[in-house]
Amino acid sequence: IVAVVDNGVEPNHPDLNIYPLCYDTESGDTISIINGDHGTSVAGIIGALKDNSLGVCGVAPDCPIMSISSTMSVDTAITKKLADGINFARENGASVINCSWYAMEHQFLDDAIEAALTQGRNGLGCVVVCAAGNNDVQSIDYPACSNDDIIVVGSCSQCGERKNSDSCDGEDWGSSYGEQLDIMAPGVLIPSTDRQGILGYNPDYPIHTYNGGNIITSDFSNQNYTVWFNGTSAATPHVSGVAALILSINPNLIGKYVNRLIESGAQKAGGYSYYNKEGRPNGIWCDEMGYGLLNAYESLLIEYQHPTTS
Numbered sequence: 001i002v003a004v005v006d007n008g009v010e011p012n013h014p015d016l017n018i019y020p021l022c023y024d025t026e027s028g029d030t031i032s033i034i035n036g037d038h039g040t041s042v043a044g045i046i047g048a049l050k051d052n053s054l055g056v057c058g059v060a061p062d063c064p065i066m067s068i069s070s071t072m073s074v075d076t077a078i079t080k081k082l083a084d085g086i087n088f089a090r091e092n093g094a095s096v097i098n099c100s101w102y103a104m105e106h107q108f109l110d111d112a113i114e115a116a117l118t119q120g121r122n123g124l125g126c127v128v129v130c131a132a133g134n135n136d137v138q139s140i141d142y143p144a145c146s147n148d149d150i151i152v153v154g155s156c157s158q159c160g161e162r163k164n165s166d167s168c169d170g171e172d173w174g175s176s177y178g179e180q181l182d183i184m185a186p187g188v189l190i191p192s193t194d195r196q197g198i199l200g201y202n203p204d205y206p207i208h209t210y211n212g213g214n215i216i217t218s219d220f221s222n223q224n225y226t227v228w229f230n231g232t233s234a235a236t237p238h239v240s241g242v243a244a245l246i247l248s249i250n251p252n253l254i255g256k257y258v259n260r261l262i263e264s265g266a267q268k269a270g271g272y273s274y275y276n277k278e279g280r281p282n283g284i285w286c287d288e289m290g291y292g293l294l295n296a297y298e299s300l301l302i303e304y305q306h307p308t309t310s
Contacts, residue, residue, distance in 0.1 A: 002096045003089035006039030008069030015048045015055045019064040023088040025081035032067035037200045041229040044193030045237035055225045056191045059241025083112035090120040098240040099130040100233035102141035117149045125255030127243040131232035136174025145180045152180045155187025155235040160269035162288045171211040181290040185238035194226040202226040242296045265299030266292035
């Protein structure tokens with residue numbers, strides 16, 4: 001089960017497998033309330049269904065999505081409610097928790113993330129995956145920067161470089177980077193699920209062209225999907241999906257070891273200078289790319305060929 005803590009995942013989307021127990025941080029109801037478009041597109045990257053003759057396919061299409069919905073306004077009250085949502089996910093069976101957002105710093109959220117990392121999955125620890133931020137600066141957003149056991153995800157362009165304002169996609173934003181960055185994943189022109197009909201990004205919010213890109217100038221004709229989703233918000237669910245795939249091979253792994261597999265399997269893309277760094281035990285690393293570009297095949301292969309027994 002992958003929890004998507006966001007502004008709500010559309011519960012009746014025909015291409016998503018929604019876990020029956022969701023949570024709305026505003027009302028406390030065990031349902032998904034839709035407060036925007038973002039959560040449905042994040043969820044599709046993780047778990048859009050396969051072999052159903054519809055739309056797109058997620059990274060982990062057999063893994064159900066638990067929607068933790070919030071208004072996602074950036075204030076102290078919402079930070080407390082986001083902490084409640086993370087606690088709900090931990091207490092109700094989520095193995096992976098995806099956080100494609102930033103928030104105000106608060107001890108409530110620190111404590112909820114720490115509890116997920118250490119107490120989730122009956123003490124094995126949830127895998128918590130957070131977005132680095134879209135500010136094109138050497139500083140990672142909160143809460144990604146708050147705990148070393150979070151997987152911090154930056155965004156690559158189609159050319160395997162850190163997404164920046166001069167990268168090959170033409171979009172005028174950049175992926176944040178720095179000391180806490182762990183890994184990169186695709187974050188430009190990502191096809192995903194969209195809210196159905198005219199309610200989502202398609203057709204009224206052309207993300208790619210709005211940000212200066214001209215590689216694809218029109219969206220899918222089927223408005224239940226978008227080809228334009230982007231940002232470290234889009235990169236992060238790729239990593240959450242791979243974490244879910246790893247746990248589908250071996251559900252007895254501790255969360256920190258899932259991090260290790262993801263980081264060890266990364267591809268040293270982009271022509272950057274990777275190097276050995278103290279406190280970075282899972283291979284060579286650099287501050288613009290972390291351990292490199294997410295490589296699902298290599299990370300899964302490590303565990304598949306040599307199953308961990310302790």
